Every structure is written in C-alpha cells, then in structure tokens.
Amino acid sequence: xxxxxxxxxxxxxxxxxxxxxxxxxxxxxxxxxxxxxxxxxxxxxxxxxxxxxxxxxxxxxxxxxxxxxxxxxxxxxxxxxxxxxxxxxxxxxxxxxxxxxxxxxxxxxxxxxxxxxxxxxxxxxxxxxxxxxxxxxxxxxxxxxxxxxxxxxxxx
Amino acid sequence: xxxxxxxxxxxxxxxxxxxxxxxxxxxxxxxxxxxxxxxxxxxxxxxxxxxxxxxxxxxxxxxxxxxxxxxxxxxxxxxxxxxxxxxxxxxxxxxxxxxxxxxxxxxxxxxxxxxxxxxxxxxxxxxxxxxxxxxxxxxxxxxxxxxxxxxxxxxxxxxxxxxxxxxxxxxxxxxxxxxxxxxxxxxxxxxxxxxxxxxxxxxxxxxxxxxxxxxxxxxxxxxxxxxxxxxxxxxxxxxxxxxxxxxxxxxxxxxxxxxxxxxxxxxxxxxxxxxxxxxxxxxxxxxxxxxxxxxxxxxxxxxxxxxxxxxxxxxxxxxxxxxxxxxxxxxxxxxxxxxxxxxxxxxxxxxxxxxxxxxxxxxxxxxxxxxxxxxxxxxxxxxxxxxxxxxxxxxxxxxxxxxxxxxxxxxxxxxxxxxxxxxxxxxxxxxxxxxxxxxxxxxxxxxxxxxxxxxxxxxxxxxxxxxxxxxxxxxxxxxxxxxxxxxxxxxxxxxxxxxxxxxxxxxxxxxxxxxxxxxxxxxxxxxxxxxxxxxxxxxxxxxxxxxxxxxxxxxxxxxxxxxxxxxxxxxxxxxxxxxxxxxxxxxxxxxxxxxxxxxxxxxxxxxxxxxxxxxxxxxxxxxxxxxxxxxxxxxxxxxxxxxxxxxxxxxxxxxxxxxxxxxxxxxxxxxxxxxxxxxxxxxxxxxxxxxxxxxxxxxxxxxxxxxxxxxxxxxxxxxxxxxxxxxxxxx
Numbered sequence: 075x076x077x078x079x080x081x082x083x084x085x086x087x088x089x090x091x092x093x094x095x096x097x098x099x100x101x102x103x104x105x106x107x108x109x110x111x112x113x114x115x116x117x118x119x120x121x122x123x124x125x126x127x128x129x130x131x132x133x134x135x136x137x138x139x140x141x142x143x144x145x146x147x148x149x150x151x152x153x154x155x156x157x158x159x160x161x162x163x164x165x166x167x168x169x170x171x172x173x174x175x176x177x178x179x180x181x182x183x184x185x186x187x188x189x190x191x192x193x194x195x196x197x198x199x200x201x202x203x204x205x206x207x208x209x210x211x212x213x214x215x216x217x218x219x220x221x222x223x224x225x226x227x228x229x230x
Numbered sequence: 231x232x233x234x235x236x237x238x239x240x241x242x243x244x245x246x247x248x249x250x251x252x253x254x255x256x257x258x259x260x261x262x263x264x265x266x267x268x269x270x271x272x273x274x275x276x277x278x279x280x281x282x283x284x285x286x287x288x289x290x291x292x293x294x295x296x297x298x299x300x301x302x303x304x305x306x307x308x309x310x311x312x313x314x315x316x317x318x319x320x321x322x323x324x325x326x327x328x329x330x331x332x333x334x335x336x337x338x339x340x341x342x343x344x345x346x347x348x349x350x351x352x353x354x355x356x357x358x359x360x361x362x363x364x365x366x367x368x369x370x371x372x373x374x375x376x377x378x379x380x381x382x383x384x385x386x387x388x389x390x391x392x393x394x395x396x397x398x399x400x401x402x403x404x405x406x407x408x409x410x411x412x413x414x415x416x417x418x419x420x421x422x423x424x425x426x427x428x429x430x431x432x433x434x435x436x437x438x439x440x441x442x443x444x445x446x447x448x449x450x451x452x453x454x455x456x457x458x459x460x461x462x463x464x465x466x467x468x469x470x471x472x473x474x475x476x477x478x479x480x481x482x483x484x485x486x487x488x489x490x491x492x493x494x495x496x497x498x499x500x501x502x503x504x505x506x507x508x509x510x511x512x513x514x515x516x517x518x519x520x521x522x523x524x525x526x527x528x529x530x531x532x533x534x535x536x537x538x539x540x541x542x543x544x545x546x547x548x549x550x551x552x553x554x555x556x557x558x559x560x561x562x563x564x565x566x567x568x569x570x571x572x573x574x575x576x577x578x579x580x581x582x583x584x585x586x587x588x589x590x591x592x593x594x595x596x597x598x599x600x601x602x603x604x605x606x607x608x609x610x611x612x613x614x615x616x617x618x619x620x621x622x623x624x625x626x627x628x629x630x631x632x633x634x635x636x637x638x639x640x641x642x643x644x645x646x647x648x649x650x651x652x653x654x655x656x657x658x659x660x661x662x663x664x665x666x667x668x669x670x671x672x673x674x675x676x677x678x679x680x681x682x683x684x685x686x687x688x689x690x691x692x693x694x695x696x697x698x699x700x701x702x703x704x705x706x707x708x709x710x711x712x713x714x715x716x717x718x719x720x721x722x723x724x725x726x727x728x729x730x731x732x733x734x735x736x737x738x739x740x741x742x743x744x745x746x747x748x749x750x751x752x753x754x755x756x757x758x759x760x761x762x763x764x765x766x767x768x769x770x771x772x773x774x775x776x777x778x779x780x781x782x783x784x785x786x787x788x789x790x791x792x793x794x795x796x797x798x799x800x801x802x803x804x805x806x807x808x809x810x811x812x813x814x815x816x817x818x819x820x821x822x823x824x825x826x827x828x829x830x831x832x833x834x835x836x837x838x839x840x841x842x843x844x845x846x847x848x849x850x851x852x853x854x855x856x857x858x859x860x861x862x863x864x865x866x867x868x869x870x871x872x873x874x875x876x877x878x879x880x881x882x883x884x885x886x887x888x889x890x891x892x893x894x895x896x897x898x899x900x901x902x903x904x905x906x907x908x909x910x911x912x913x914x915x916x917x918x919x920x921x922x923x924x925x926x927x928x929x930x931x932x933x934x935x936x937x938x939x940x941x942x943x944x945x946x947x948x949x950x951x952x953x954x955x956x957x958x959x960x961x
Contacts, residue, residue, distance in 0.1 A: 089481070089497060089498065090498060092498075092500055093498055093499065093500050094499075094500065097498070097499045097500065100446070100447075101455075101498075101499065104449060105440075106440070106442045106444075106446070106447035106449075107439070107440015107441070107442075108440070109444070109446075109570075109571070109623070110446065110572055110652060111570050111571065111572055111655065112572075112655045112891055112892050113572075113654060113655055113891075114655070114891055114892075114893060116891060116892040116893050117570070117892050119570060146440070147439065147440035148439070148440050150439075151439055157435075157438070157439070161438040161439060164438040165430065165434050165435065165438055168428070168430050168431075168434070168858055168862070169438075170297075170431070170434060170437040170438065171297030171298075171299070171624075171862055171866060172296050172297030172569070172570065172571070172621075172622060172623045172624040172625075173297065173436075173437035173443070173621070173623065174444065174569075174570040174571045174623030174624060175570045175623075176437055176438060177440045180438065198900065199900050199901040199903070200901070202900040203899040203900045203901040204899075205900075206570065206892060206897060206899060207570065208567075208568055208569050208570045208624050208626075208897060209297050209570075209624060209866050209869075210865055210866040210867075210868070210869025210870060210898065210903075211862075211865070211866075212869065212898075212899075212900045212903040213865055213903060213905075213906055214862075214865070215900070216900070216903070
C-alpha cells in the first residue's frame with residue numbers, strides 16, 4: 075500500500091495496514107510531529123490535512139487515505155528550510171509552552187485561514203475550539219492567527 | 231573527595247578536555263522545598279558551564295523542559311554574567327550519566343533555587359577569564375574591563391574569550407573561603423543587557439516544526455509496543471483476571487503477568503489496543519471509590535466537632551465562642567493534570583558490556599529518581615542504568631515517579647526487545663495522581679470599628695506531598711507526624727486579626743493523590759478571598775478597599791498588586807446589566823510570590839453558561855529575568871483558573887475513576903478564553919521566585935467573586951455550574 079504524504083509517495087508495510095494514519099505516520103514514516111493525546115478526536119493534537127480537510131489522524135484508518143494527499147506539520151517547511159508564515163508568526167508571538175499540541179494548532183489554523191482569510195474573534199473561537207492546549211496558549215494563538223491572516227492575505 | 235566525584239563525571243562526559251569549565255553546587259534550598267523527594271547530596275550536586283577554545287559557551291541545562299522555560303531564564307543569567315548573548319549559549323541536556331543528580335523539577339523552584347548558583351558559577355568563570363586576560367595583556371586586574379564576549383582595556387585593547395581558552399582542560403572550583411565575585415544578576419543598579427528582556431525558548435523552532443522532542447517521538451530500532459492495565463488505585467490487588475481472549479490477538483508478542491502487573495507486548499500499537507481490550511480484571515480495593523466516600527472523609531465540620539484538627543498552623547489568642555459575622559463552608563473537588571502529552575517511555579536492555587545494561591527514554595520531572603527506581607526494580611546497579619530525559623508535553627506536578635517507565639522496563643525485560651509504552655488518555659485519568667478534594671470552614675468576626683477581630687480557619691484535605699504510594703509505606707507514618715507541605719500551602723491569610731486560629735487535618739482518600747499546580751494554594755485562597763469578599767459586601771464596604779485596609783500595611787507587595795489590578799480593571803468597561811459582574815482576589819504564594827487578579831463575568835441565561843469575559847493580573851515575583859516568560863506563565867495560570875472555577879469535574883463512582891477523556895472532563899478551550907491584561911511588577915533587587923503556579927491562587931476566587939457581584943450568588947463549591955446559580959435563585 076502506498077501513501078502520499080507531504081507530496082512524497084511512501085510505502086506502508088503490510089502488517090501496518092490495519093493501523094491508524096497517526097500510528098503509521100509516527101512509527102513507520104518517522105513523521106512524529108503529529109501527536110497522540112486523546113485517541114477519540116476530542117483534542118486535535120494529531121490533526122493533519124487529508125485532501126485539504128483537517129482530520130484527526132488518530133481516528134482515521136490508514137487504508138482509508140491510500141489514494142488521498144496527506145499534509146502534516148513536517149510538510150509546511152519549504153524545501154529551502156523557510157518556515158511557513160504561520161510557523162514564523164508562532165515563533166514571533168512566542169506561542170508554545172510545552173509545545174505538544176502546537177502541530178495540531180498550526181494545522182487547524184492553516185485550515186481556517188484557507189477557508190476564511192479574515193477571521194473574526196468568533197470565527198477563531200469556533201474553529202480553534204477543537205484543538206486543546208492545556209498550557210493555555212490560546213490568547214497567543216488568537217493573536218498569531220490574526221497576524222498571519224494579514225501576512226498571508228498579502229501573499230495570495 | 232567531592233572534587234574527585236565531580237571530575238569523574240566530567241571525564242566520563244568528555245568535557246574536561248573541552249575548555250575552561252566551571253561547576254556549581256545546587257545549594258540546599260532545593261532540598262528544603264520538597265522533603266518527599268530524594269534530593270541530590272548538596273555537596274556532590276554539580277553541573278557545568280564551559281567556554282570552549284572557539285569561544286562558544288556550552289551550558290548543561292539543569293531543568294526538565296515542560297513549557298515553564300526555566301532553562302532560558304538560567305541561560306539569560308549566564309549570558310548577563312559573561313557578557314555574551316543568550317543566543318550564543320549552546321544548551322545541552324544532560325543524561326543521568328553525565329552529571330550527578332539534579333534536583334527534581336518541581337514546586338516552581340527552578341529560578342529560586344538555581345539562579346544564584348548559576349550566577350555564581352558564571353561570575354566565577356568570568357573572573358577567572360579576567361585574571362587570564364590581565365596576565366596575557368600584562369595589565370592589572372582593575373584595568374581589565376568587560377566587553378561583549380571578552381574584555382577590553384582603558385586604552386582600547388580587546389581580547390575575546392576564545393583567545394583566553396587554550397584547550398587545556400581546566401576545571402575551576404569554588405573557593406568558599408574567598409568572597410564571591412560580584413553578581414551582575416542581582417545588582418539593582420546595573421543596566422542589564424540579557425536579564426529583564428523577553429527571550430524566546432532556546433528550542434522554539436523545533437516546537438513549531440514538529441521536530442522529535444518528546445519521548446514517544448524517539449525512534450529505536452526493532453522497537454515493539456506495549457501497555458499495562460492500570461489499576462483504579464495503586465494499592466489495589468487483582469481479584470480476578472481473565473486473559474483468555476488475548477492469545478488470539480493478531481500481532482501479540484507476549485502477555486506479561488507478574489503479580490498485580492498485567493500487560494502485553496505487540497508488533498503494532500493497534501494490536502496493543504486489541505489485546506488490552508481482551509484482558510478482564512477485577513480489583514480488590516482497600517477503600518470503596520465513590521464520591522460519597524470522598525465527601526465523608528473530607529467533612530471539615532464533622533472533624534471540627536470532634537475537637538482540634540490534626541495540625542495547628544497558627545494559634546493566637548483564639549476564641550471559639552464569638553458571634554461570627556462570616557461562617558462559611560467551602561468545598562473544592564478533585565482535579566487532574568490532563569497535560570496534553572499522553573506520557574510515554576521506551577526501555578531497552580543491552581547485553582553488550584560497552585553500553586549501559588538498561589537505557590530509558592522518557593519525559594519526567596525527575597530523571598534521577600527514575601534511574602534509581604529502575605535499578606531497584608531490575609536488580610541492575612545504578613551505574614548500569616541511564617535515563618535520556620526528553621521534553622515533557624506538560625507536567626504540572628504529575629510526572630515525578632517511576633510509572634510509565636516501569637511499564638516499559640518490565641515489558642522490555644520480558645520480551646528481551648526494546649519496548650515503547652504510551653499511556654492512553656484513560657490511563658492518564660486513571661493513574662495520574664490527582665489534586666485532592668478538600669472542605670474549608672472559615673469563620674470571621676469583626677469589632678465595632680469593622681476591623682477583623684477573630685479569624686478561625688479549619689480545613690480537611692486529602693494528602694498531597696505525603697500521599698500514600700508517593701513514598702515508601704514504612705516512611706509515611708513518621709513523615710505524617712509533621713505537616714504536609716502541599717496541604718498547608720496557602721493557608722495563612724494576609725489579613726490581620728488579633729485572635730487567629732488556622733488548623734487542618736489531612737486524610738487518605740480512596741484515589742491516588744499528589745502534587746497539582748499550586749498544591750493547596752488555590753483551594754485555600756478560594757476560601758479566604760471568597761469569605762473576605764462576602765464580609766465586605768455584608769458590611770456594605772468596597773470589597774477591594776476593605777481587604778487592603780485589613781492587611782494593616784503588613785504586605786506592601788500584595789497591596790501594590792491589588793492597587794495595580796484595580797486600576798487595570800477600570801480600563802475595560804463592564805457591560806451594564808444584572809448578569810455581568812466583576813470580582814477581585816489576591817494572595818501570597820510560598821511567602822515570596824504576590825498576585826492579584828480581577829475577573830469580569832457574564833452569566834448568560836440564553837446559553838446557560840458562565841463566561842469569563844476579561845481578566846487582569848498584576849504579579850510580583852521579584853526580579854523579572856524573562857518578562858515574556860513570566861507573562862506566559864500568568865496566561866497559563868489564568869486559563870487554569872477558569873478550568874478550576876467553572877469546568878473541571880472529576881467523576882468517581884462504582885469503585886472506579888469515571889472521567890476518562892476530554893469528552894467527559896472539560897478543560898478550557900479557545901471559546902472559553904477571555905481577553906487578558908497582564909502586568910509584571912519588577913523588583914530588580916529581589917532574587918526571582920517561581921511564577922509557575924502563582925496566579926492560579928487568585929483566579930478562581932476572582933471569578934467566584936465576580937459571579938457574586940453579577941447575581942448575588944455566593945459560590946461555596948468548585949467547580950461552579952450554571953445550574954448552581956439558578957437552583958440558588960429558585961430557592
């Protein structure tokens with residue numbers, strides 16, 4: 075079975091075909107930026123994009139995404155090492171504390187900004203409430219999304 | 231002898247040859263803060279800062295990273311003392327074989343306990359380099375002036391550190407008999423270049439790019455996957471066990487059953503889930519696990535009726551028969567850590583004599599305790615066990631013990647292959663050691679002028695530091711003769727009354743208990759600040775002014791926080807209407823950290839929710855080494871305050887922990903997040919104290935007082951539900 079992750083075709087070993095997408099990403103492909111936290115789709119730490127749709131990879135059977143394009147946090151950095159504008163803003167605003175949820179936060183924020191280039195506070199609250207942060211970095215995430223929105227709208 | 235011990239480590243880690251190295255002692259203050267944890271011998275506890283021939287500064291990061299970012303603050307101190315930039319410091323995380331034991335990362339002690347030794351070490355290194363510069367330039371010491379990355383003379387000659395370190399491995403030891411070098415860090419007159427500025431975590435880029443930094447991210451060749459059935463409480467024993475279905479699980483490598491330890495090792499993670507689901511266990515419990523059992527054990531009124539409580543913390547001319555103006559009972563329920571990382575560990579045994587017999591990768595607050603425990607558990611010598619500490623995805627007091635590591639070690643030993651164990655979220659809820667439930671009786675009487683005359687505060691809490699299963703059973707009865715540092719935290723109010731008594735009793739609860747952010751600080755200050763607010767309201771006085779007056783000038787730093795937050799709160803307009811309210815609360819944590827918080831709330835009949843709209847916080851923890859980081863910790867504490875006051879409800883019933891995941895235990899989400907206004911009161915002349923759990927003492931009572939202000943409902947139980955308010959208004 076093959077998998078398209080971050081634009082690269084990857085092979086999945088036979089005995090791993092019954093696993094979740096998250097498990098295969100982490101344990102087979104060495105892409106450990108998506109993280110396990112709740113296992114029931116309540117926290118978003120494992121959030122990736124499948125054909126552009128934000129998806130909790132802990133609940134997604136890997137077999138179900140074989141013919142789809144998977145984007146993970148590792149796929150956001152450009153080939154020359156340049157960070158994605160969202161990642162750069164996350165650094166500028168000094169968002170992470172423990173950091174465990176931040177891949178999911180950034181992937182969810184990316185999905186939001188793709189749909190809505192100028193999100194209001196309410197838009198952000200609604201969209202981002204599916205990704206939990208126990209350290210409570212929400213205020214900085216909110217600020218970062220607004221800053222990134224400005225930045226990214228200029229780029230597009 | 232002591233020097234030899236240190237040198238052994240330095241030689242082993244290959245660093246002596248590297249350049250000019252300075253060691254520092256950890257000091258005894260760390261040891262005094264948490265008696266339950268085996269601390270390093272103060273004399274042998276050493277770490278190092280080193281200038282290499284390239285001029286690069288290497289520093290062993292002495293703290294476990296879990297979001298508190300204390301190492302960055304310590305690096306700022308080194309940079310300040312050495313006149314270099316923080317960004318130029320190369321931080322290295324030592325394994326348990328690189329240095330003698332470093333104290334557990336807990337109790338917000340990192341800057342308190344480490345800032346001075348680190349400053350002293352870096353300053354000693356600087357002065358040693360200055361002496362070398364003087365010799366090289368043939369000038370007197372007094373003429374060698376500080377310069378960026380080196381020194382300069384009055385006539386403009388410059389010399390960099392790299393020119394002063396020739397690669398001859400020199401270790402500088404402290405000479406206690408000499409007066410210490412000047413410490414720039416604690417010089418209030420100095421215009422600081424590194425300290426007092428916001429510095430990002432040294433490794434922030436790794437955190438936004440998904441780089442492997444947590445234990446479960448570590449890739450070990452040939453690794454298998456395992457997990458263990460977690461008992462509902464650690465003193466439970468297996469009554470019945472049915473593993474019939476397990477053997478048919480596809481991908482099963484081994485079922486491991488030793489006493490009360492039952493686990494599986496499989497080829498893939500999903501096989502582990504399937505195998506564990508086939509294990510049916512029932513447990514024998516010492517105490518039934520139910521809310522009723524907890525409530526009856528912590529009933530402060532029943533305890534106080536029986537006479538004095540177990541520990542009297544304050545007793546000044548106490549009178550028990552006066553007319554009380556306030557007589558309130560408060561209740562705070564169990565809470566859990568719920569850090570985002572589901573904890574993980576990897577264990578690998580090695581036959582080779584060149585490697586350690588056992589290697590453990592884990593994120594823990596106390597790597598050296600894990601090493602000792604693993605040695606005892608396996609019969610290996612301590613020297614034969616190495617722990618590679620990884621970043622923690624949140625700690626909050628819940629990750630000090632040999633637990634997920636034990637699971638990995640025993641399973642790896644059983645299959646003679648490396649094994650990775652990651653707890654499920656349900657394991658986290660079941661086996662994290664909770665903040666105990668407690669009830670509090672607070673009685674206050676005032677004299678004819680309205681000043682406090684009598685203060686009688688009694689409370690009963692589950693154990694914290696001296697909780698069962700947190701230390702050897704034989705040690706407990708003896709330790710419990712003294713007070714539990716976690717249980718007594720926050721109990722002494724900042725208000726003056728000529729007649730005062732504060733007493734408490736701590737008890738075993740039927741669930742596992744332990745350290746949780748702020749310990750008893752948040753529960754106690756919730757009771758104290760709610761009661762004072764209620765007293766002021768009943769007397770028709772301004773609540774904030776009344777509290778300031780009742781401190782009688784004894785706590786100017788707390789008073790300054792209150793005054794500051796009062797002013798800050800006026801910047802934001804509270805919407806008009808019956809269901810909007812503003813409340814204040816403040817307190818002193820650990821005798822050294824001062825904080826005041828205001829909260830604006832809306833009790834929304836339409837959504838049936840209590841929403842915090844805005845919070846202000848003023849905090850003074852002494853010298854603000856890294857103001858940006860202090861701010862981040864305050865934000866975190868304010869979010870936790872919302873969780874504690876309004877959301878987090880830990881359920882137990884039917885002899886089990888019922889809360890199992892984020893769908894049935896609500897922690898704050900983005901939609902719960904208010905706007906924030908935060909100010910840090912800097913005290914350049916006062917050494918820094920920890921900020922990791924300070925604002926959490928004031929946030930919950932500020933929210934409770936805001937609700938009182940909005941709708942006359944006095945919350946006496948946390949968490950507060952919307953239904954509590956409507957039930958009260960119906961009554």
